[in-house]
Amino acid sequence: MAIAPDTKNWTWVIDAACPDCGFDGASVSIRDVPGIIDANSDGWPEQLARPDVRERPDPATWSPLEYGAHVRDVHRKMTERLALLLDQDDPLFPDWDQDATAVAERYAEQDPATVARELGEAADRAVSAFGAVHDGQLERTGRRSDGSVFTVATLAVYYAHDPVHHLWDVRRSR
Numbered sequence: 001m002a003i004a005p006d007t008k009n010w011t012w013v014i015d016a017a018c019p020d021c022g023f024d025g026a027s028v029s030i031r032d033v034p035g036i037i038d039a040n041s042d043g044w045p046e047q048l049a050r051p052d053v054r055e056r057p058d059p060a061t062w063s064p065l066e067y068g069a070h071v072r073d074v075h076r077k078m079t080e081r082l083a084l085l086l087d088q089d090d091p092l093f094p095d096w097d098q099d100a101t102a103v104a105e106r107y108a109e110q111d112p113a114t115v116a117r118e119l120g121e122a123a124d125r126a127v128s129a130f131g132a133v134h135d136g137q138l139e140r141t142g143r144r145s146d147g148s149v150f151t152v153a154t155l156a157v158y159y160a161h162d163p164v165h166h167l168w169d170v171r172r173s174r
Helices: 033-048 064-087 098-104 112-131 152-172
Strands: 141-143 149-151
Touching (some): 033 064, 033 152, 064 098, 064 112, 149 152
């Protein structure tokens, strides 16, 4: 049985393999991220077309639709954060409460076909944005409100884990 990493310290995502989904951040560079995101986005339409797309496997776990809406928003949020890193010196990222967003945006009530389309579009924008990063930009820094510091390179790897992990989540819920 794998021991869960210390999730209070986000750096495990870029330093080790996830004991659940197997994403190995230590073997991923920012140059890999566009391909990871592109391949991952190809897996979502099938999941969002499932007959059980709105069903939660248990009360504490999101449905495939809710995960898809979240991943769409992760693509959007990380593309925004990348733009901040590239446009500003050491920006402070605006807070983002993922759970509050899920409730406020009514993820469970959204149209699965719309979510699939928007997820693909947001992933395409992220692929372009992360693919356009130049070597001289990799060490630019930004911060979350909790004090966590990211470089462009570490943000990219941290970000790539999220959609990979959530596609794994919905595939195993079948």
